[in-house]
Amino acid sequence: MATTSMAGFEEIEHTADWSLRVWAPDLAGLLEQAARGMLNLSGIRLVEGKRQQRELTVESTDAEGLLVNFLGELLHILEQEGLAFDEYELTLAENAVRAKLHGAPVMARKEEIKGVTYHDLRIEQKSTGLEALIVFDV
Amino acid sequence: MVALSDVKQISEVEWEIPSAYRADMRVPVRIFATRHLLEAIAGDKSLEQAVNAATLPGLVGRVLVMPDMHQGYGFPIGGVAATEYPKGVISPGAIGYDINCGVRLLGSRIELDEATALLDELSAALDRHCPSGVGKSGQHHLSHKELEQVMREGAQWALKKGFATEADLNRTEEFGCIPGAEPGYVSQRARTRGLDQLGTLGAGNHFIEVDVVDEVFDEGAAQVMGLQEGRLTLMIHCGSRGFGHQICTDYVSSFQSAVRRFGIVLPDRELVCAPMDSAEGKAYMGAMRAAANFAFANRQLLAYHARQAFEESLAGRVKHWQLHQIYDIAHNMGKLETHSVDGRKVKVCVHRKGATRAFGPGAPGLPPEYKKIGQPVLVPGSMGTASWVLAGTEGSMQRSFGSSCHGAGRTMSRSKAKKVVRGQDLIRELAAKGIHVQAGSLPGLAEEAPQAYKDVDAVVETVDRAGIAHKVARLRPVVVVKG
Secondary structure (H helix, E strand, C coil), X not given: CCCCCCCEEEEECCCCCEEEEEEECCHHHHHHHHHHHHHHHHCCEECCCCCEEEXXXXXXXXXXXXXXXXXXXXXXXXXXXXXXXXXXXXXXXXXXXXXXXXXXXXXXXXXXXXXXXXXXXXXXXECXXXXXXXXXXX | CCCHHHCEEEECCEEEECHHHCCCCCCCEEEECCHHHHHHHCCCCHHHHHHHHCCCCCEEEEEEEEEEEEEEECEEEEEEEEEECCCCEECHHHCCCCCCCEEEEEEEEEEHHHHHHHHHHHHHHHHHHCCCCCCCCCCCCCCHHHHHHHHHHCHHHHHHCCCCCHHHHHCCHHHHCCCCCCHHHCCHHHHHHHCCCCCCCCCCCCEEEEEEEEEECCHHHHHHHCCCCCEEEEEEEECCHHHHHHHHHHHHHHHHHHHHHHCCCCCCHHHXXXXXXXXXXXXXXXXXXXXXXXXXXXXXXHHHHHHHHHHHHHECCECCCCXXXXXXXXXXXXXXXXXXXXXXXXXXXXXXXXXXXXXXXXXXXXXXXHHHHCCEEEECXXXXXXXXXXXXXXXXXXXXXXXXXXXXXXXXXXXXXXXXXXHHHHHHHHHXXXXXXXXXXXXXXXXXXXXXXXCHHHHXXXXXXXXXXXXEEEEEEEEEEEC
């Protein structure tokens, strides 16, 4: 659910898969809220005390592509290494986002998200900032 | 949103959205549904997604929608679209992330009565032998060289390794191997995901089920398939696991820029596509076939391990514990086939996403025994409800690009299902019906509760009445294994 009124996420009903509405004042914040929301949907709990850091750069020609590719990278790390992140330092560059991520090994995971889709994905400018609706393949 | 008033009734079980409905539609949308089923899908974005699908370049005939249709992403689940080869497009999103997700059915001579007391043991053995659940790896850890062989050879690889019989392969779509797989077009990331997932079920709506043949509707066809009332069958529902998902992800991503280069304008970015004769289209086709072969091998290995479970729990305790293959069929796939369109033979890529190939009698690619009766169409129901065995018809060849329905079709969201159903209560309800359940996750079980799905009997009745498949036998579950 939403964390603050300025930035947050909420699950939206979808017949077969999962959908998340995310919002934030800027694109870096939107990417962070999307990542937090995806973690929340998966019901992930992290091991306490075994903190790890990871840096990555994701590229795309547009903001929606950055969002999909960034979340896709997090899913890849989750599946291959069993790592998830709860602290995000994101810096936007031209057609790229550089991320410094802090997290820990996953202790429990309730649900599997298999992919991030482009379905109806549009990052829209609202009066309070940016908003997007993301559909995940589960 | 498409309103019901925009949909024209053609018959009791057929409806059409004309191509004049929206300026960017290239062909009409034909929906196979009763009024009741149509009203059930009108509440979500299914019809709008079908209209969006009708904008793909190179479409011929109509976009078709099966009665188990529901909202997906980009292309609706239960959708069929044929694009003319080679100039028409191929769209990864119109095939789905789980490339060659499909169903395998095995028959037996085991009478339910002689096995009833052993079903608990059998369900535990199936759960032990067939790994399921989120991110689970299996006992087959492939080398990169072996993975390349699986990509090229599919279930034929399993035959060489002793995990299959010739009879299994004869009764598998494409005989378990689609030619033209190109491992060179499969990313390193997809390969890494595939190395340890062969022979695993995964999570979500995938399952292994033991059923009993509840009622036979076509004695002749049932006899050819090896189905007899009162006997057990085994059904496996799964696909290409993370391997196929990664391939779809890779190409949906790379096609985002390809569509701009080709000047293709689409209403939804998840529908991105490329002409089949382009370098991009050929690359996806080669990679998709590699994933399809991976899935054929995956279901073959699961069948091998299911046989181990049957032997372990039933050998010496029932007269005949063995399982024989009835058929293995894909319901997420893009296939090059030749169909009649407006009186001419056309080579097309039939995109089926949540729709089953349903070739009728005499169609190419079927084993001799099924050439006479039509190909078995396997339709799993929701957990705890009936599943169906149908057969393809002349009607499916003429009117639906040789396609039919693939299941019950969701009607309730996963989050709502979890709110209204408790996993533990569901296990008790199913046990009261004599169904033994092995579930890796109680919330995951609740998401797949029968209440979240349409009535599979109504779906099957619709395709039977529409003449795009006909009823052979109804199956009733007695054991369910889920991740």
